[in-house]
Amino acid sequence: MTARALIIGAPRSGSGKTSVTIGLLRAFARRGVRVRGVKTGPDYIDPGFHEAATGTPGLNLDSWAMEPALLRHLAIGQASGAELLLIESAMGLFDGIRSEANRTGAASDLARLFGIPVLLVLDVSGQSQTAAAVAYGFAHYDPQVRIAGCILNRAGSERHRALCTDALRDIGLPVLGTVLRDPTLILPERHLGLVQASEHPEMEAHIDRLADAMEASLDLDAILAAAQPFDVPAGSAEKAMDPPGQRIALAQDAAFTFLYPHLARHWRSSGAELVPFSPLxxxxxxxxxxxxxxxxGYPELHAGRLAAAENFRSGLARFAECRPVHGECGGYMVLGETLEDAEGVTHRMTGLLSHGTSFAKRKMNLGYRQATLLSDCCLGRHGETIRGHEFHYARVVSPGTDQPLADIADGLGKYIGPSGSRRNRVTGSFFHAIARGVRR
Structure with a gap:
């Protein structure tokens, strides 16, 4: 049976897409629908919520970092055995960077590439009929992106709901349900976004509460009918990130959590084995x-425990004497000499690289990155370009003496400079790898 697909989009971040998506995933799963979630863009937190809601692995699809053939390959794999794909947009539906056609990173790229209709989540708090003007703009902005209907979120009353619904119906857009304002439906957040599903103290109860709200507020039959058959040409894994080894020791605990599901899935399908261990x-x-x-992950929240983990540090040093070690973002911070936490306390790290980082002297770094490797390493061969992103508040306060790992450009190709570190078999960078690019 061919799966059906629907994009859950919105005008902006904070509109309630994630809560609606999680609630719908669990609500459909309760009905016996084989449903799976997808998140667009470089977001490694929401797929964990999708997995918690459905019991099946989540997935990221990023139209900037992943070539169309890889997008198709990954999407077809996620749809295999499913009846319904719910694809949650990052940010606003059309928000991306200026790039070649359908390579902007916006969820609207997937709507065009795969012919998937959009269910638009409108936060109507502080407005009523104006919501119709916003939705009208979305419905007419791009004729290749079809808005199948709307969900009203955070309505204040029945009268408020009626005003918005009537205005939307007047412009020909159906309202498939209204979720009333309820602070208990909001997911907790911290500096890199939502608290992760694995850390939420009452995750199952919260997901069930979201599902209860969606079942009571939304027309699930109409939403399922709005989804369209997901029938796309075969793709290719040629540009997927190759596994860095046959048996991969993977740090996995509350300090090390941000591994993209598509990487782990591809590595396993390529014959590699992921062997978890806990530095904490x-x-x-x-x-x-x-x-x-x-x-x-969040090593800055656990810096004291990592500093005291003598067996981890000495064992990692022995490992690095004859085998490669790579750290991404938080992992890169732990590979350095020191890490200063939010309170200004400096903690000893592994010292396998010579830099020092600080979360006290924080500065947000966010954006797509193109990393051209300066030597052979875990990420690829010398001269190869890897597409990915940075999202962190910590920064390097002591650059150290190691060689740079890569030359970094932004998503538009503007050169930023050398980035990361490499010393013997140890490499690291704040850069998160998503997919392979090209060799220069």
Missing amino acids: ANEAPPGDCDVCWLPG
Whole structure:
């Protein structure tokens, strides 16, 4: 059976897309619908909520970082065995960067490429009939992006709902439900976005509460009918990130959490084995692995425990004597000499690279990145370009003496400069890798 697909979009971040998507995923799963979630753009947190809601792995699809053939390959894999794909947009539906056609990173690219209709979530707090003007703009902005209907979110009363609904119907857009204002439906946040699903103290209860609200407020039959068959040409994994080794020691605990689902899935499908270990539990990477990967996460929240993890530090140093070690973002911070936490306390890190980082002297870095590798490493071959992104508040306060890992450009190709560090078999950068680009 061919899956059906629907994009959950909105005019902006903070409109309630994630709560609506999570609630719908669980509500459809309760009905026995084989439903799976997808998140557009470089967001490694929301796929965890999608997985928690459905019991099936989430996925990121990023039209800037992933070539169309890879997008198709990953999307077809996610749709396999499913009846319904709910694709949650990042930011606003049309928000991306100026790039070649359908390579902007916006969710609207997927609507065009795959012919998927959009369910528009409108936060109507502080407005009524004006919501119709906003929706009218969305319906006519791009004729290749079809708005199938609207969900009203955070309505204040029945009268408020009626005013918005009547105005939308007057312009020919159906309202498929209204969610009344309810502070208990809001997901907790912190400096990099939502608290992760694995850390939410009452995640199951919260997801059930969201599902209850969607079942009570939305027309699930109409939403399912609005989804269109997901029938796209076969894709290719040619530009996927190759596994960095056959047996990959993967740091995995509350300090190391940001590994994209599509990377883990592709590595496993390529025959690699992911062997988790916990630095916070003072575990060293298993000695029978041939590479160690320290993903991003929140080491700044656990710097004291990491500094005290002697077995982890000494075991990682022994591992690095003869096998590659790579750190992304938070992992890069832990590979350095020191990490200063939010209170200004400096903690000793592993010292496998010579830089120092600080979360106290914070500065947000956010955006797409093109990394041209300056040597062979875990990410690829010398001269190869990797597409990905940065999103962090910590910064390097002591650059150290190591060689740079890559030359970095932004999403538009504007050169930023050398980035990251490499020393012998150890490499790291604030850059998160998503997919392979081209060799120069």
